[in-house]
Amino acid sequence: MKTSPLEQTRFWQAQALGDIEMLHARYVQQRFAPHVHEGYVITIIESGAQRFWHRGSEHLAPVGSMVLINPDELHTGAKAHEQGWRYRGYYPDTERITGVLDELELKRCGLPIFDASVIQDPQLARAFSGLHCSAEHDASALEQQTAWREAVLMLVQRHARVRGTPLPGHEPGAVARAKELLDSLLACPPSLEQLAAEVGLSPFHFARVFRQATGLPPHAWLKQRRLGRAREMLRQDCPPLTVAFALGFSDQSHLNRQFKQAYGVTPGEYRRACSGH
Template sequence: METGEQTRFWRATGLGGVELLQARYVEQCFAPHVHEGYVITVLEDGAQSFRHRGSEHLAPVGSMVLINPDELHNGRKAVEQGWRYRGFYPEFEHLRTVLDELGLDRGGLPSFNCSVLYDPELARRFLTLHRLLEQPTETLQQQTLWRETVLLLLQRYAKVPEAPAAGNEPQAVQRAKELLAARLSEPPSLEELAAAVNLSPFHFARIFRRATGLPPHTWLTQRRLEQARALLKEGCAPGEVAARLGFADQSHLNRQFKQSYGVAPGVYRQAHGHAGSRSRPG
């Protein structure tokens, strides 16, 4: 068991500056305070006690804590080893943008009526997103997953209505595919893609998924892997392939390639008659 208190605080610039925190607290005892924006946390280990809306609450591992703007609360450990959690601290505008893009903004402040919730699917999604935001992943993926995860949260726990079904926009989807294919190494953000086809970002993401069965970032990954196979067949070394196609590094290429094709890029390259790690000439 790790000991000591640890914190990491940063802002997700690709999400408009949403504040993020990863922390482990043992002796920390938060005095009563409020936040200007929302608090959305997921307990990864231990348990937390806190007072909120005039009642005491217990948040064990696997649970989520939801606190609306300007609501007084405190916080302390509920078990000897303390608690470890990941937190999102979005402002009102960060959530309203998601709703506005789908025509669901009815004015006013989305409000959560539960302090602690147990929703394994939602907790998993927020944890996946938070871990993704720790890495140098592309803005396109971050922005898409943020919108999908926040919408699910708001629909389940803030009485936001279901979004209208995504329509058919074949020309917009085709144009987006062309843009993504032309910029494999430096893909556009979700906002850039949406602006290019005159749609709101979230609406665009939904019609793209409906048309292709994939979110834009996953479609992009598939095109990269197709190009990777072609380059490996020609003799390009895996490291060169990763750099040319916009993978974070060779390890990133290795993981993605093996998940899709069952073998490592180097093995695939060797099977096509290219030994060693020599890069393709020219």
């Protein structure tokens, strides 16, 4: 994929904040393919504007706004301004958010959920933007950790609701079994007919049940799982070529292309940031 000379990315893990993944980027040509994150996405638009698909509709995030994506929610991303968009992004695991609430002894009954895809909250945007700048310039751990707690508390109090965690077994058993099978065979996945036979459903009925439960058809869920596993392996300092071979990508360029379309950085950049190289 060609990269515009105007495009800039810096990806790193904020050690003072429990290795939260951070991105400071400007994109012009980048188009994020539909993808999910296992944790939250919190971004602040610094210039330009972004458009993206999320929860069945298109959204526009202008300069000064914030984008909030819950874990495992499918979304895209592209420019909505001829000069692209610049933003600061946080990608915290769920524990980085719930841990703050538990530490503050705030009663909750599940994960905080954000209903709005785009919010206008200048005070909150300044708080998250300021913390991001502090982390990028290696401010003291004390400063970063204090600012993180204050920002998360403000975010949850103003814009979140709490949804109960699904009880084990709530998801259809056939879908749970199919996920296990796909997860164990990422490099050489079974066909739709084979999956359906394994869980005792017709292929058509299985495909419908799987999409209803996950929001994705089986092949798309497999792609997201491969990318998620690729992140895990890269965090363990595995070379991209090894990752591509292990997970069934046709070659390293195939991994590079899908990874960049989903996360905005190449596997090599991601690996270097996670390993501190």
